[in-house]
Amino acid sequence: MTKNNSKAVRDLIPEILKLSGRECMIRELSDSSFLPELENKLEEELQEYLESKELEELADLLEVIYRIAELRGSSKAELETIRQRKKHEKGGFEKNLLLVSSLKESSHPELCSAGSTESKHVVFKPEDAAVIEKKGVKMRIYTTKAESENAGVLYQETQKGHTEEFLHEKSDFIYYILEGSGVWIVEDREFEAQAGDVVVVPAGKRFWFRGNLKQVCITAPAWEEQYERHIRDLEL
Known part of the structure; x- marks a missing residue:
C-alpha cells in the first residue's frame, strides 16, 4: 500500500522544486478542503519548532496561523485585535508565571491575591x-x-x-x-x-x-x- 505523503506547502514550492530539477505532483484544493490540511501543517510546524527552537520555524507557524484565520473568515488585523483584547483581560506571558495548583473554592483568597489591591483601569x-x-x-x-x-x-x-x-x-x-x-x-x-x-x-x-x-x-x-x-x- 502506497503511503500518502501529501501535505500543504507554500505557494512557490512547486516552482522552486521545478527549477531544482525535481518532479512533483500538485493538487489545488478548495478553501474548505485545504483548511484541515493546513491545520495538519500547523502541527508539523510546531513540532519542527520544538525540535529546532529556531526563529524561522516560529515565522512558519505565524504564516500558517494567519492563513487559517483567513480561511475561517477573519483577517490578521482581527486576529491581532483579539490577541490584544485577551492580553488586556488576562495579561500576557511577560511575568513568566507558572500555575502550580488551582483551588476550586478558595477559602483562603489571599493565596491568589497578587495585584488584587490595585485599582481597576480607569483611563484608556x-x-x-x-x-x-x-x-x-x-x-x-x-x-x-x-x-x-x-x-x-x-x-x-x-x-x-x-x-x-x-x-x-x-x-x-x-x-x-x-x-x-x-x-x-x-x-x-x-x-x-x-x-x-x-x-x-x-x-x-x-x-x-x-x-x-x-x-x-x-x-x-x-x-x-x-x-x-x-x-x-x-x-x-
Whole structure:
C-alpha cells in the first residue's frame, strides 16, 4: 500500500522544486478542503519548532496561523485585535508565571491575591487601543471589557461607509456622530444622520451605513465576535 505523503506547502514550492530539477505532483484544493490540511501543517510546524527552537520555524507557524484565520473568515488585523483584547483581560506571558495548583473554592483568597489591591483601569489612552481597518472603516478599539462587560467603545472614521451588512445577536450598537453625515440602512429602511445625532441599532437588526463620518460607537453589552453574523458584502 502506497503511503500518502501529501501535505500543504507554500505557494512557490512547486516552482522552486521545478527549477531544482525535481518532479512533483500538485493538487489545488478548495478553501474548505485545504483548511484541515493546513491545520495538519500547523502541527508539523510546531513540532519542527520544538525540535529546532529556531526563529524561522516560529515565522512558519505565524504564516500558517494567519492563513487559517483567513480561511475561517477573519483577517490578521482581527486576529491581532483579539490577541490584544485577551492580553488586556488576562495579561500576557511577560511575568513568566507558572500555575502550580488551582483551588476550586478558595477559602483562603489571599493565596491568589497578587495585584488584587490595585485599582481597576480607569483611563484608556488612544495609543493603548487596537487599530484596525475593516470593511472600509478605520477603527480604534478600546479594550475596556475587563472593566466594563456592559459596554464597549470604538472610535471610527470612514470616507464612504461600512461595506458589509451584518447583525449582532447580543449587542446594541449606539453611534454618536462627531463629524460628517451619513445614512444608516436598518432592516432595509434608510435613516439620515449628521454630526451631533445619535443612531441606535438594536441587537438582532441587520444594518450597514454609508457616508463620510467620524464617530464613536458604543456596544452594549460589550461586543463579542461570536455573536456577529455576516449578511452580505457591499460596494460603495
